[in-house]
Amino acid sequence: MFEDYFVESHTVRNSKGENIAFAFALIFVLLVVLVLINGIPLLLGYNLALVTGSVSVLLIWGTVILITRRSHVEYEIEIVNDIFDGAKIMGKNKREELCEFSIKDCQAIGPVTSSKFSEFSDKALYRLNLTSNKNYPVEDGIWFAMTGGTSPYMVIFEMKPDMYKVFRRFNPRHTEIYHAPKNEDKGEEE
Numbered sequence: 287m288f289e290d291y292f293v294e295s296h297t298v299r300n301s302k303g304e305n306i307a308f309a310f311a312l313i314f315v316l317l318v319v320l321v322l323i324n325g326i327p328l329l330l331g332y333n334l335a336l337v338t339g340s341v342s343v344l345l346i347w348g349t350v351i352l353i354t355r356r357s358h359v360e361y362e363i364e365i366v367n368d369i370f371d372g373a374k375i376m377g378k379n380k381r382e383e384l385c386e387f388s389i390k391d392c393q394a395i396g397p398v399t400s401s402k403f404s405e406f407s408d409k410a411l412y413r414l415n416l417t418s419n420k421n422y423p424v425e426d427g428i429w430f431a432m433t434g435g436t437s438p439y440m441v442i443f444e445m446k447p448d449m450y451k452v453f454r455r456f457n458p459r460h461t462e463i464y465h466a467p468k469n470e471d472k473g474e475e476e
Contacts, residue, residue: 291367291455293448299359300418309353316349355380361416363443365389368456370431372416372441385414385441389456391434396462398428398442406432410440417444426465 320342327334355377362381364371372385389395394402407413410432415422422428422442429445431453432438450464 291365291452293363293365293446293452295363295444295446295449297361297363297416297418297444299361299420304420305353305357308356312349312352316345319345351377361443363416363449365449365452368452370441372414372443384416385439387431387433387441389431389453392457392460393432393434393438394460394462395431395453395457396429397426397445398422398424398430399426400462402462403430406430407440409438411437413440413442415442417442 323341323345324335324338327338358376358378360375360378361384362373362375364373368389370385370387370389371383374382374384376382394406396402407430413430417428427445429443429449431441431443433441445464447464447466450461453461
């Protein structure tokens with residue numbers, strides 16, 4: 287009987303320094319805009335406190351939403367049988383679908399340290415980075431999947447041992463051998 291495969295992986299993007307700088311810059315701009323919006327009408331002799339106060343509240347609310355959405359970015363990978371699905375979750379509540387493709391149709395699946403990576407990287411229309419770093423490290427734990435078809439693209443992700451079984455099951459010809467990192471428990475290999 288056919289066994290269903292399901293693998294789910296969540297990776298949180300590590301960009302705390304950028305988020306703090308973004309928040310400080312946005313708050314500084316907000317303060318300048320609030321002073322201008324509320325101060326200019328008073329200097330001109332107009333009492334528009336209700337209008338400028340409402341605009342100020344809306345600007346503060348928008349700033350809070352922008353900061354919270356940017357502060358937590360998480361990538362989700364779901365593999366159900368041969369379908370690879372990637373999504374981006376911002377602020378723990380807004381989900382954006384990024385990719386969906388069949389593992390059977392992939393031209394290559396392997397670590398970014400392999401010779402195939404540079405070969406297929408040049409052929410890809412774009413690269414989708416689902417790792418925890420904006421600039422992913424070149425190491426054996428980071429893998430790529432190159433889609434097929436007329437507009438191929440490359441998905442780069444952090445490999446989990448459970449994923450390897452699915453890749454080998456649905457695309458054994460184009461999946462490279464997985465070597466588990468030394469700090470992880472070695473699972474069952476096929």
